[in-house]
Amino acid sequence: MKRAWSPGAVYVEFSSDPRDWPSVGVALLVLVGMGAALVLSFLVFDERRFGCMSGIEIGKTLVQVALRQLAQLASKNDEQLHREREELALQWSAELKAAVPQAVAYLESRVDDLDARIAELSSDPQLRRVYTNFNFEAHREAIDERRRMLAHAAAGLINPEITVERKARVERTLRALDPADILMLHGANLVPGRMRGESLLGTPSGGDDNPGRMRADLLLGTPSGDVLASSGCVRMQVSGGGAGQGVWTEVFITQLGLDVLTALRTYTQNRKLSFVVPGREYKETDRTEEAARKILAALPGLGDLVSWSTRRSSQVERLYDRPRPTRGFAVLRFRMCQWQDWKLRLENLIPIYDKAEVNLVVSAEVQARSRDAKREVFVAQFNGPHDLLRYPADDCEALWT
Incomplete structure (x- = not known):
């Protein structure tokens, strides 16, 4: 058992090392004794019940009463936790069932022979394992909105245009991403680009209308920028420095980032962005x-x-x-x-x-x-x-x- 002392505080970390078990046992006995003292301080002393008992017998009786109460509370907590987990599983299944038709409708308008290709996907045991991983991740997730995001990502597994290896990588990547990160990635992907060799508005490649710089300005000022970069969804690149120009940072969406957005298309299309995408601004005089x-x-x-x-x-x-x-x-x-x-x-x-x-x-x-x-x-x-x-x-x- 390791102890770390600081002014006014004590930090105790329990170890699984068998050599520390005696110390852990002593600590537990101290905690039980403290609990018995608390119970004794709040109970009304009954002369007829405890008058003929010694101090040790009274202590044993109080400890037994406390342990029985703790066992009953633990049983109630287990039952409540089990019910809550069942309800969350049903909610996630409902979210998944609602997202699948949206994903199918999108693919039907774009992919030929969709039914046959989905049937071929369903026979792959690897894809079923990816779905199991999504189910496990959703089962242990505490945030409701992130559970909905995972349901839409699981629905996106039916897309036959992405290999199962890329889908598995998307699942692993989503373990570190929150809904706010996904919406920020979606907004960065909406930044207008330009044709190869063409400069927008006649500006140099490092001008304010450079799409890479516009994405950098959007992402680098937010916590999601660091998360997306570390997850591999975006790539940052420092450019410029020649012909009297300064240097600037550009951000590009990687193939992994595009795969993540493809899997979550039904999620992003139903969410409004809380920020304005550079190059897609609205004017007050625009039509609704x-x-x-x-x-x-x-x-x-x-x-x-x-x-x-x-x-x-x-x-x-x-x-x-x-x-x-x-x-x-x-x-x-x-x-x-x-x-x-x-x-x-x-x-x-x-x-x-x-x-x-x-x-x-x-x-x-x-x-x-x-x-x-x-x-x-x-x-x-x-x-x-x-x-x-x-x-x-x-x-x-x-x-x-």
Whole structure:
């Protein structure tokens, strides 16, 4: 038994070393004696019961009474703890059952032959072990919101696009992450990027509109930044220092971080962020999402194109260019190889959009894929207000630039 003394306090640490057991026994006897003294001080002395007993016999009787009371309390605590654990297990199962249909609905709109691929996943014993680990982690978790997060992560195991090895790594990583960390990672991933070799707003690579610097500014001032970096979900990099420029810190989302967000997609999409994502700010004059979606629902063709473009088999590149100081409108662009079915449809929609009350311009043209390649791509482009097009851009998971 180790003792650490400090002014006004005593710290005692019990050891499992058998050589310390005699000391532990003495300490326990002292505690029992103290408990007997407390019981004696609060009990009313009964002359008829204790009058003929010696002091030792009275002490033994009091200790027996105290031990019986402690045994009864321990039994009640065990029963209550067992009931609470059963209730928590039922709550977690209910959260999981509610999250699975959301995950299935998302995958059905994007993955072909989903039922067959899920059936193939279910036969893998390794995946069942990963689910067991989620169940164990949720069983011992004390925080309600984190238990819900783990339920959504377990529901994300049905995603056939992630290997079981990566899913197991996601499960191990989530043991160290809280819901606040996940939402911060989600916000960092929403920071607009830029095309390779292109600098936003004409700024140098270390300018304020550099996406890596924007993520760094968002994360480094929060406790979640350190947690996400140590877990491997983000990578920090110091850049610059040449041609008279200073140095700056950039943050990049790793593949592990993207896998974590993929597993928790149903969780993040139902939570509102408590902070503003750089590059996705709202203006006071912007339309509300409800008003924007009401207008979009009345526009023909756009919703169908958004839904079709998200399917993995369509192989559509989706880009969203935010407004620039030199261009006040936003551009939602679809670059597709399988364009034969859409070319005529979109060409017929152009005059309809020209007559629409909302200021939205549609263009469609066939472009060469590259200088050397003979294969052509079809580019459908929607030019219009940012407070309108940002919502279909998010629906089709377009890359914001």
